[in-house]
Amino acid sequence: MRSPFFWRTKCQATTEPLAGKPVVAIVPVAQLEPAVTPVPAAAAQPPAMRQVYALALQDERAIQPQIAPDPAQMSLLLAASQAFAQIGTEPRYTPRRPAMLAQLLQALSDENASLRELSRIVAKDPQLTGNLLRTANSVFYNTTGTPVESVERAAAMLGTAGIRRLLAASLMQPLATGPASEMGLFVEIIWEHALYSASASEAWVSHSQDADPFIAHLLALVHGLGCVAVYRVLTDLYAARPELQRDPATIADALETNAAVIASRIAAHWGLSVATQQALETQSSAAPNNEPSKLARALQFGLLSGAMIMLCARGKLTEPAGLEGIEAGGFQGTASARIWERLVRAYVRP
Numbered sequence: 642m643r644s645p646f647f648w649r650t651k652c653q654a655t656t657e658p659l660a661g662k663p664v665v666a667i668v669p670v671a672q673l674e675p676a677v678t679p680v681p682a683a684a685a686q687p688p689a690m691r692q693v694y695a696l697a698l699q700d701e702r703a704i705q706p707q708i709a710p711d712p713a714q715m716s717l718l719l720a721a722s723q724a725f726a727q728i729g730t731e732p733r734y735t736p737r738r739p740a741m742l743a744q745l746l747q748a749l750s751d752e753n754a755s756l757r758e759l760s761r762i763v764a765k766d767p768q769l770t771g772n773l774l775r776t777a778n779s780v781f782y783n784t785t786g787t788p789v790e791s792v793e794r795a796a797a798m799l800g801t802a803g804i805r806r807l808l809a810a811s812l813m814q815p816l817a818t819g820p821a822s823e824m825g826l827f828v829e830i831i832w833e834h835a836l837y838s839a840s841a842s843e844a845w846v847s848h849s850q851d852a853d854p855f856i857a858h859l860l861a862l863v864h865g866l867g868c869v870a871v872y873r874v875l876t877d878l879y880a881a882r883p884e885l886q887r888d889p890a891t892i893a894d895a896l897e898t899n900a901a902v903i904a905s906r907i908a909a910h911w912g913l914s915v916a917t918q919q920a921l922e923t924q925s926s927a928a929p930n931n932e933p934s935k936l937a938r939a940l941q942f943g944l945l946s947g948a949m950i951m952l953c954a955r956g957k958l959t960e961p962a963g964l965e966g967i968e969a970g971g972f973q974g975t976a977s978a979r980i981w982e983r984l985v986r987a988y989v990r991p
Contacts, residue, residue, distance in 0.1 A: 689966055691950035694893040696951065697830035703889035706897075712893040722897060724874045728903055729910040733877075734870050738911040739813070759804055760796045769808065773799075776807055805855050806843075806876050810836065814863045828870055830951075835865025837950045837988065843941025844980045851935035860908070860936070861943045864924060867904025871896050901925040927935055942977070945970045946984060953989045960985055 692782035695703040710718075728734050744762050763769045770792055778788060779793035789795050796804055818892045839861035846857040875895060879887050908918045920937040922928055924944060933941060949963035958966075964981050 678876055687947055688897075689952065690897060691893055692897050692952055692957070693830065693834050695889070696955070697827045698889045698892060699826065700889035703893035703949045705890060706887075707890045710891060710894070711888070713885055714888050717875070717882065717885060718891065718895060720878055721871075721874050721899075723957045724878070725871070725903060725906075726900055728870060728906045735868050735876055735910060736870070743912065743974065745970045750968075755805075756796045756801060759801070761791045761815070763796070763804075763808070773804075773807065789976065790888045797962070806839075806858065809839070809855070809859050809862055812868065824869070824872060824876060828869060831865050831872075833945050834944075834951055835862050835868075837984070838940075838943040838947030840865070840943075840987075841946035841950075841980065841984060842939050844983070845976075847941045848976050848980065849933070849935070849939070852939055856917060857907055857936060857939045857943065859953075860904075860921060860940050861947070863908055863913075864901060864904045864921060864940070864944065866907055867900040867902070868896055870903050870907070871899050899925070932948045942967075942972050945972070949981075950984050950988050953985065960989065968979075 667737055691704045691706070694870045695701050707714075720736065724731070724734065763773055773795045774789060774791060777783060778797045782798050783789055799807060839858040842857040842861045846852045846854040872892070875892055879885060885961075901921050905918040905921040906923075908921055916934065916936060920934055922941050923931075923933050923937040924940060945967055949958065949966050952958035953960055953963045964978060967977055
């Protein structure tokens with residue numbers, strides 16, 4: 642297992658389950674599936690996100706969209722739409738805004754903010770402090786074996802960029818996992834994809850200089866929260882209708898249409914800017930086909946690249962096919978190819 646953070650390629654994997662205490666620097670990835678024949682680059686591929694949803698739902702039927710949904714499933718989706726409309730006010734489905742998010746966004750957007758100032762912010766939250774120290778004492782960062790016991794020293798070891806990524810994941814992952822352990826593997830897969838996507842989105846912005854890299858990173862994680870919220874609503878509705886069999890294609894349709902919109906609602910509830918909300922909404926399959934903003938474009942690249950990395954890592958796609966999929970999504974050129982190569986080196990190759 643490789644580090645979920647793009648710039649760190651050789652971190653050791655944790656074995657703690659996602660439902661346990663929050664994992665910050667290393668997030669467990671489901672074990673590679675049994676060997677399959679990789680798809681050649683020339684083969685036509687279903688939409689990448691549908692394949693991610695199929696992995697998360699453990700059912701290949703999720704790959705193909707429904708042409709004529711069953712009336713009972715349509716009734717469930719109608720009830721789901723009413724629950725979706727309450728996100729932002731309904732506590733069960735609305736992730737709470739992390740208490741430290743506003744201070745961190747302000748500090749991290751300030752290029753003059755020192756590690757000392759960031760350390761003071763982290764030190765105010767015991768959970769963040771524990772996560773930071775735990776990461777600094779990991780084998781990857783602590784090569785001397787001398788215990789790191791101060792926030793200042795831990796921050797110096799990770800550097801500003803490392804703290805940005807670590808804190809984003811630390812703040813968001815507990816919101817993704819939540820109390821609903823029955824969602825187990827689905828959450829693992831979706832959160833893994835969110836972390837890959839965050840790294841890719843940040844890399845795209847870092848190259849293009851079109852937006853704030855940290856905001857691009859953060860929005861990919863918020864998109865993951867949107868997926869989890871949609872799935873939690875559907876899980877509750879199926880539980881309330883035991884006579885209705887769970888349909889993976891229906892669930893994937895709902896995710897494809899609603900996850901980005903729900904993520905935008907979460908961003909609005911947290912007080913994030915209108916621009917970030919619009920960038921998220923653009924990722925919905927039901928969004929108008931307008932010219933995306935630069936931030937939306939970065940997020941689109943991140944979500945697509947994150948999906949391709951997941952498929953390659955599981956042997957379901959060859960590396961050339963993954964790059965072809967990115968190019969088919971409108972990201973041609975040397976920049977996307979170079980980022981893809983770095984993503985592959987970080988997450989796919991031994």
